[in-house]
Amino acid sequence: EEIETDGHIVSVKGGGYVVYLNKRDSESRKRFTLAHEIGHTFFFDLNVDSHEENGIDERKSKPLRFDPEEEHLCNTAAREILMPRKQFDTMVNRSGFGAKAVLHLASCFRTSIHATAIRLAEFCPYSVLVCAWQKNTLTGAFETLWVRGSASVRRKKNAKFSITSDQPGYRAFKSGQNFRGREWISLDGPIDHY
Numbered sequence: 001e002e003i004e005t006d007g008h009i010v011s012v013k014g015g016g017y018v019v020y021l022n023k024r025d026s027e028s029r030k031r032f033t034l035a036h037e038i039g040h041t042f043f044f045d046l047n048v049d050s051h052e053e054n055g056i057d058e059r060k061s062k063p064l065r066f067d068p069e070e071e072h073l074c075n076t077a078a079r080e081i082l083m084p085r086k087q088f089d090t091m092v093n094r095s096g097f098g099a100k101a102v103l104h105l106a107s108c109f110r111t112s113i114h115a116t117a118i119r120l121a122e123f124c125p126y127s128v129l130v131c132a133w134q135k136n137t138l139t140g141a142f143e144t145l146w147v148r149g150s151a152s153v154r155r156k157k158n159a160k161f162s163i164t165s166d167q168p169g170y171r172a173f174k175s176g177q178n179f180r181g182r183e184w185i186s187l188d189g190p191i192d193h194y
Contacts, residue, residue, distance in 0.1 A: 007033035009040050017041060028112040032078050039077030043070055083109045083119045097124050114146060121150045129153055131161065133173065140165055142173045 006029060007021045019037045021030045083105075091108060095101040097120065106116040117130035132145040141164045163170050 007037055009037040011044075026112070028106070028110055028115070031082060031110060032112065032115050035078035035081040036074045038081065039074030040070070042073075042077065079115060079119050079122075082111050083116070088119060089123060092120065092123050097126065097128060099130075102130060114148070117148045121148050124150045126150065127152045133163075135173075136162075142170070 001020050001023060003020060003022050005022065006025055007019055009017050009019045012018055017037075019034055021033055025033065088105070088109070091105060092101065095104050102113060102117055102120055105111075105120065106113050109116065111119075113132065117132075121128060121130060127150055129147055129149040131147045133142045134145050135141070136143050141162045143163075144159075144161045147159055147161065163173060165174075
């Protein structure tokens with residue numbers, strides 16, 4: 001349906017659930033949302049007194065409450081449902097941890113690049129950041145849309161990076177070509193190899 005959120009789950013009289021997905025979302029987004037909503041079923045029995053306490057609204061509207069911790073756990077469940085640890089680990093060992101690996105894994109598991117990057121960062125034995133970049137049409141700088149990193153990477157929450165034309169590495173971004181090798185880039189700190 002056309003709804004304001006990515007999706008939500010409702011109970012069905014007599015048992016069971018129905019998940020509503022936003023029809024405007026991509027197929028990979030719908031798959032993740034469905035898995036996320038299935039994750040919510042793990043928490044429904046915690047408050048059995050009423051549907052409202054469980055955050056279920058049978059009128060197909062938004063959930064009645066928002067619990068950030070539960071949302072985080074449902075995202076974790078969705079990644080495990082869509083990209084099971086054993087299969088994902090096997091494929092990562094074959095493809096490695098590079099940018100092409102993220103694209104390959106996203107294609108194989110039919111997940112978004114963003115969800116795949118988060119899962120890859122969970123498995124990576126190295127300190128790694130996976131970023132989606134976009135050129136700012138006003139400034140000409142390349143800026144991050146999102147940044148995900150392995151647990152060992154210390155960075156400010158919601159950190160955004162920018163590479164301007166006077167910085168090393170800009171040419172590699174501007175060319176639009178794939179490149180492999182080291183580039184000197186400053187990502188909100190001292191210039192370093194990436």
